[in-house]
Amino acid sequence: MKIAIAGAGAMGSRFGYMLSQSGQDVILIDQWKEHVKAVQENGLHINLDGEKRVVELPMYLPSELVDKNLEVDLIILFTKAMQLDSMLQAIQSVIHENTKVLCLLNGIGHEDIVEKYVAKENILLGNTMWTAGMEGPGRIKLFGQGSVDLQNIHPDGQKGAEEVVAVLNEAGLNAMYSENVLYSIYKKACVNGTLNGLCTLLDVNIAGFGNTTHADTIIRTIVNEFISVAAQEGVELEAEVAIAQIQATFDPEGIGLHYPSMYQDLMINHRLTEIDYINGAIVKKGQKYGIATPYCAFLTQLIHCKEEILNVK
Amino acid sequence: MKIAIAGAGAMGSRFGYMLSQSGQDVILIDQWKEHVKAVQENGLHINLDGEKRVVELPMYLPSELVDKNLEVDLIILFTKAMQLDSMLQAIQSVIHENTKVLCLLNGIGHEDIVEKYVAKENILLGNTMWTAGMEGPGRIKLFGQGSVDLQNIHPDGQKGAEEVVAVLNEAGLNAMYSENVLYSIYKKACVNGTLNGLCTLLDVNIAGFGNTTHADTIIRTIVNEFISVAAQEGVELEAEVAIAQIQATFDPEGIGLHYPSMYQDLMINHRLTEIDYINGAIVKKGQKYGIATPYCAFLTQLIHCKEEILNVK
Numbered sequence: 132m133k134i135a136i137a138g139a140g141a142m143g144s145r146f147g148y149m150l151s152q153s154g155q156d157v158i159l160i161d162q163w164k165e166h167v168k169a170v171q172e173n174g175l176h177i178n179l180d181g182e183k184r185v186v187e188l189p190m191y192l193p194s195e196l197v198d199k200n201l202e203v204d205l206i207i208l209f210t211k212a213m214q215l216d217s218m219l220q221a222i223q224s225v226i227h228e229n230t231k232v233l234c235l236l237n238g239i240g241h242e243d244i245v246e247k248y249v250a251k252e253n254i255l256l257g258n259t260m261w262t263a264g265m266e267g268p269g270r271i272k273l274f275g276q277g278s279v280d281l282q283n284i285h286p287d288g289q290k291g292a293e294e295v296v297a298v299l300n301e302a303g304l305n306a307m308y309s310e311n312v313l314y315s316i317y318k319k320a321c322v323n324g325t326l327n328g329l330c331t332l333l334d335v336n337i338a339g340f341g342n343t344t345h346a347d348t349i350i351r352t353i354v355n356e357f358i359s360v361a362a363q364e365g366v367e368l369e370a371e372v373a374i375a376q377i378q379a380t381f382d383p384e385g386i387g388l389h390y391p392s393m394y395q396d397l398m399i400n401h402r403l404t405e406i407d408y409i410n411g412a413i414v415k416k417g418q419k420y421g422i423a424t425p426y427c428a429f430l431t432q433l434i435h436c437k438e439e440i441l442n443v444k
Numbered sequence: 445m446k447i448a449i450a451g452a453g454a455m456g457s458r459f460g461y462m463l464s465q466s467g468q469d470v471i472l473i474d475q476w477k478e479h480v481k482a483v484q485e486n487g488l489h490i491n492l493d494g495e496k497r498v499v500e501l502p503m504y505l506p507s508e509l510v511d512k513n514l515e516v517d518l519i520i521l522f523t524k525a526m527q528l529d530s531m532l533q534a535i536q537s538v539i540h541e542n543t544k545v546l547c548l549l550n551g552i553g554h555e556d557i558v559e560k561y562v563a564k565e566n567i568l569l570g571n572t573m574w575t576a577g578m579e580g581p582g583r584i585k586l587f588g589q590g591s592v593d594l595q596n597i598h599p600d601g602q603k604g605a606e607e608v609v610a611v612l613n614e615a616g617l618n619a620m621y622s623e624n625v626l627y628s629i630y631k632k633a634c635v636n637g638t639l640n641g642l643c644t645l646l647d648v649n650i651a652g653f654g655n656t657t658h659a660d661t662i663i664r665t666i667v668n669e670f671i672s673v674a675a676q677e678g679v680e681l682e683a684e685v686a687i688a689q690i691q692a693t694f695d696p697e698g699i700g701l702h703y704p705s706m707y708q709d710l711m712i713n714h715r716l717t718e719i720d721y722i723n724g725a726i727v728k729k730g731q732k733y734g735i736a737t738p739y740c741a742f743l744t745q746l747i748h749c750k751e752e753i754l755n756v757k
Contacts, residue, residue, distance in 0.1 A: 332645065333746065335753045343752045345745040352742075425738035429665075432658040433646065439656045440648045 132298055133203040135160055135225055137218050138210030139190065141263035142235075144175060144271045146207055146304065151188055153302035158201065159190040160222060162214060167192050169269025176270040193221030202227045205295060208234045208245070212408035215241060219248040231291050233281060235259050238408030239320050240416060242284055252288045255295060257281030258315045261304070278305040282312035314368060317361040321373040324357055324409045325350045326380060327393035328430045332437065334398065337380050338387030349426070350377055353410070356424040360413050363420040397434070401443045406434040445611055446516040448473055448538055450531050451523030452503065454576035455548075457488060457584045459520055459617065464501055466615035471514065472503040473535060475527060480505050482582025489583040506534030515540045518608060521547045521558070525721035528554060532561040544604050546594060548572050551721030552633050553729060555597055565601045568608060570594030571628045574617070591618040595625035627681060630674040634686040637670055637722045638663045639693060640706035641743045645750065647711065650693050651700030662739070663690055666723075669737040673726050676733040710747070714756045719747040 132155050136147040139159035151157040159175075161167055170190040177184050191199070203225050210218045215236065226232075226249060233255040234241050245254050261277025279299055283292040292308060299306035309315065329349065330340050340346055354373045361368050381387050396402045410427040417424035445468050449460040452472035464470040472488075474480055483503040490497050504512070516538050523531045528549060539545075539562060546568040547554050558567050574590025592612055596605040605621060612619035622628065642662065643653050653659055667686045674681050694700050709715040723740040730737035 329746075329749075333749055333753055334647075339753055340749065343749040345748050349742070349745050349749075423736075423738075425736075426742050429662070429739050429742050432662050433642075435658050436642075436646055436653065436656040436662075440646055440652055 132156065132205055133201075134158070134205045134207065134298075135201075135203040135222070136207050136209060137222055138208060138214065138236075140166070140209065141265045141271045142259070142261065143207070143209035144177075145261060145263040145273050146209065146235075146302075147188060148175065148177060148186060148271075148273075149302040149304055150298070151186065153298075155298065155302070157188060158203070159188055160193055160196065160218075161190065162193060162210075162218070163268070164192065165268040166265075169267075173269055176266075178266065178270070178272040180274050193218060196222055196224055199224070201225050203230055205298070206230060206232045208232060208236060208241075210236065212236055212238050212241065212405045213403060216244050216247075219245065223248060229253070231255060231288075231295060233257055233295055235279070235281075236408070237319070237323060238405055239316065239412040240408065251285040252283075253291065254284045255281050255288065255292050256284055256312050256316065257309075258312060258319060276305070278307065280307045280309040280312055280315055282309045311366070313361070313364060313366045317357060317366050317368050318373055318376060320409060320412075321354050321357050321368070322377050322380065323391070323393075324413065324427065325353050325377055327391045327404075328406055328410055328434050330391050331394045331397055331404070332430070332433055336388050336390050338383045341378065341381030341387065350374060352426045353430070356417065356422070356427050357413055359422045360416045360420065360424070363416070363422065393434075397438060397441065397443065401441055403438055403443055404434055406431050410434075445469065445518055446514075447471070447518045447520065447611075448514075448516040448535070449520050449522060450535055451521060451527065451549075453479070453522065454578045454584045455572070455574065456520070456522035457490075458574060458576040458586050459522065459548075459615075460501060461488065461490060461499060461584075461586075462615040462617055463611070464499065466611075468611065468615070470501060471516070472501055473506060473509065473531075474503065475506060475523075475531070475534075476581070477505065478581040482580075486582055489579075491579065491583070491585040493587050506531065509535055509537055512537070514538050516543055518611070519543060519545045521545060521549060521554075523549065525549050525551050525554065525718045526716060529557050529560075532558065536561060542566070544568060544601075544608055546570055546608055548592070548594075549721070550632070550636060551718055552629065552725040553721065564598040565596075566604065567597045568594050568601065568605050569597055569625050569629065570622075571625060571632060589618070591620065593620045593622040593625055593628055595622045624679070626674070626677060626679045630670060630679050630681050631686055631689060633722060633725075634667050634670050634681070635690050635693065636704070636706075637726065637740065638666050638690055640704045640717075641719055641723055641747050643704050644707045644710055644717070645743070645746055649701050649703050651696045654691065654694030654700065663687060665739045666743070669730065669735070669740050670726055672735045673729045673733060673737070676729070676735065706747075710751060710754065710756065714754055716751055716756055717747055719744050723747075 136143040137160045139161040147157045174185040232249045259279045264272040296306045411431040413427040449456040450473045452474040487498040545562045572592045577585040609619045724744040726740040
């Protein structure tokens with residue numbers, strides 16, 4: 132199967148590497164010039180649980196695809212949320228009428244963007260628990276185990292989804308076909324929709340926020356906004372289930388002493404955040420369904436204020 | 445007239461000094477031990493537009509009043525909002541059935557507390573534009589001009605209010621009887637209810653917040669919550685009037701480059717904030733009137749989180 136990884140940072144490169152090792156015909160696509168150049172010139176350097184290896188994988192900037200006449204059977208999307216639209220715009224030449232597109236980005240509502248470029252029957256949404264890190268241009272660090280669950284967004288897409296599950300499993304990616312992938316997407320989004328924005332705004336780690344008197348009220352209010360929107364999309368997520376998953380993160384023996392990825396993005400690396408695709412997505416869907424989402428709206432606005440105050444563009 | 449200033453920090457001491465100079469019989473009351481001791485031992489040291497003077501004024505801790513058999517005709521309240529209840533509790537011995545009480549604290553809803561100790565006919569609410577600063581225990585700094593407007597909260601209190609206006613004017617305090625003091629209290633609260641909490645949370649000065657893209661939306665949403673509550677109390681405040689007053693503060697040639705008092709309290713001096721008496725008061729009144737105030741509620745909760753994260757008690 133010809134597979135393009137669109138957005139081949141750490142996670143995308145992991146998937147590309149594992150799929151390639153299992154015999155698939157993989158290309159990597161990314162917008163980070165230094166990274167693409169490094170892989171093109173020196174291969175992809177992988178630190179796999181401490182063991183070093185180098186693999187040759189074709190990698191392109193989106194602009195390099197235009198006159199390549201490449202068409203692929205599967206695209207796996209791993210861009211940052213705000214780069215999804217421009218990536219799809221730029222790689223239209225590799226999409227043919229039967230190309231499946233599997234979206235594994237964090238956040239909610241990405242299908243609205245993917246649908247501009249791909250027929251619904253070919254769109255798959257998924258959620259992954261694999262991890263990976265960048266060590267520099269062309270260099271990734273892989274450790275631990277993970278899984279993927281995915282589902283077609285249109286009934287006619289189920290056969291294609293099951294084929295993709297099989298291909299991912301041949302590569303050892305622990306994929307599962309899900310009858311309700313939106314459930315796990317919304318459940319994960321509840322964690323990101325509370326801890327990410329709030330720890331960033333309050334300049335505190337997960338346990339530090341979780342231990343405040345008002346954390347519980349704030350979390351319940353935000354989770355209820357997520358759940359009300361999810362219900363409109365046929366997802367029945369119970370507040371207590373989502374809240375228990377959030378509370379589990381407060382443990383200082385676990386990830387409690389860590390700062391969420393949004394904190395790292397904005398406060399440490401001075402990069403724009405994905406807030407529009409987490410809380411902001413709930414606001415947008417809330418407007419569509421006539422559901423009030425004031426906490427998500429205010430939090431989204433405050434994070435955007437902080438981006439501007441820190442002069443992040 | 446026998447007058448007690450309850451809460452005699454910088455502003456209270458200014459009022460006490462000016463009233464005393466005009467011939468009134470003034471006592472100062474405060475809970476800050478070092479300050480009371482300094483005034484008792486060395487007098488009140490005043491830096492008045494650069495000119496130094498020292499005046500003798502009787503000053504007491506609330507606990508020193510119990511066996512004094514002092515009764516006063518007027519109490520002017522200038523405590524921090526969170527100390528109002530305990531102050532009134534502690535000074536009950538100086539309140540008799542005709543004692544007027546003028547409340548000049550920032551914020552909203554203080555009358556609910558004062559009513560626990562004083563008949564409505566004797567309660568006056570006011571708003572002042574005077575300023576003053578502390579230079580240390582027993583030492584205050586006075587500069588500039590100001591004014592006071594005040595009103596009785598019960599129709600039977602008007603005569604008493606007019607008497608108090610006359611006494612303040614004899615002392616040069618530029619007092620005016622107001623037909624609608626709640627209007628100016630709510631208008632000022634709109635400024636404090638936006639800039640104070642938001643600049644504190646976002647760690648930014650007034651202009652820095654005002655210049656962000658989302659400042660306008662956030663301010664309008666919060667102001668509308670204040671206005672909706674004010675309308676239930678018979679105060680017709682137009683959004684554009686309140687917003688114009690807030691926008692005027694963004695000017696870097698004016699106070700734009702300053703940080704609001706709440707920022708100073710929490711971020712610099714690590715003191716508890718008055719958020720419960722600004723945005724929190726709107727939430728409380730909103731609950732009473734069945735008006736949704738989610739932005740005020742979330743902002744109040746976030747500031748309390750920040751207090752706890754900074755371990756301020």
